[in-house]
Amino acid sequence: MGSCDPPFQDFYKKLFDNEKINNNTTNVLDIVEERELPLIDLNRLNIQLEEENCKSDIVKASQELGFFQVINHGVSSEVLANMRCEQMKLFKRPFQEKANNCHPYLNCLATSYRWGTPTATCLKQISWSEAFHVPLTGISTTVEVSTLSATTKELVKKMYDLAQRLAEILAEQLGNKPAYFKETCSPTTCFLRLNRYPVCSVSPNVFGLMPHTDSDFLTILHQDQIGGLQLVKEGKWIGVKPNPNALIINIGDLLQAWSNNVYKSVEHRVIVNTYVERFSTAFFFCPSYDTMIQSDVENSVYRRFSFEEFRQQVEDDVKMHGQKIGLSRFNI
Template structure:
């Protein structure tokens, strides 16, 4: 890790670097100046581990294998809030084509990415506009794309085609996993078929540029996801970390697997049986990282409730999202499910 005194030199280098990178240092210069005045060079070592790995091909075997596979999915969702799946039905060709097209679009000049008619403000995002300190800054850029807009993305038609193939197959996987998790709660999966539609879900393609001068900057700041669950396709660089047993652990990438993590809505819907776990992405000093996330969401008017006695009051997804946005604006961070506890005052 470079010392804080290297900031000015790095800033000058950034001005001369690839014009595809967002201007992090210029935009957030005041935040980095604070660190230069009060340097913090502590590097925390985080243990690496492998997430529970579930082979979904077992769902097509005899009944005992199928039930054991379902049990493993439910147990990982309870104990980890994260797990990996292989033989998930999304071909390597689809995943490789999506990654290839994703890299191409992020290689576009920054001015083009941020002003392209379809991939413009509201879809292309970078940094953290509300950040008041470096701990709130996400050193990353992303395209946030609703499923309904995938087939109409202007100049990037080849990317649209790759995303569309991925979206169709990953939506089927999402419904399969939701059905299993609902079944293990004794609930019916029709809830998800009725409320989590292509029009309510979205993709986010992420790029995490190298950040060589300060280890305290996150690629993505610690958070929980606000959906039912997220399906992640990541490269082999690594950087995803999550909280397990009160400490941060680093997820070892598996090129054959997709990562699944439970979101806030599923924790509430399951009455705290399944866990929405805090996670983050750490920066890499020399190597960029790519990932694509599929967020399994309901419509805003979908009501989240469960059987009595319930831990949470009844609320809609729209109400939840609005509360999250208000908290981020006022406090600089998400509060999340604790706002909706029946015991919350």
């Protein structure tokens, strides 16, 4: 069997050679402080005297940091452990098998395999990672041909319910209709991304995942204990200290636009490790492509746009500029 790792150094040989020729040995990473995200116990939502305070904590974290973590979230440790086991087996398939989708274990979820950054023109634009994008339409009718598909279905149902619950709380605090998210986001409009960050011997020069914001309403992340997730706070990068019992929640671009900048979609990135590979699973709470995003306030910062238009603009910007530009494209 061939190697499971993508051929990063061969594929990007010209970029590495150019770096050497031009003596560009700039470290793309800052020395950052590692901190714990705000931790919110969702059991408090079931306690009458604690419910409103818990909702206020969720709103505050979404406004000030754009990131928080939750415990007692309804996704069992058994489901998360099973998903991680299946995910690791999936990524350990030979690279050529993954790239060509030539094994039943891979195509049972109609996944789309991606690695690196095909449009990269310099080392700092490389994402030293590989991922399976799983459209949830692909598992809603899939026959239970593997433990992978069965485990994915179970995980997705729990994460979708959690995303809906959090989105409704955030809508209520704005005085907006919580039903908006049930009308626009269904399990089949969301998607799951399984990530692997291979060991990287040139880690000071590349990212695991380039700095970016998420193009959705909410993201739910389950990461391992290796660490590497970093986000911007007050103009500086901070590291997120892993918590084995928590799921990480972050605000996406669509919710920032819909809330007229009340909730913050914050830039974040992933740092690779020189010695140990890293795994994570991300659930993206997305609407249908024809959903229109618009704030209810009179003096909205952003013009009205569809999710499809937003996705297309992001894709065009990445091709043209090597990176996402995002919400500023839709300013009034």
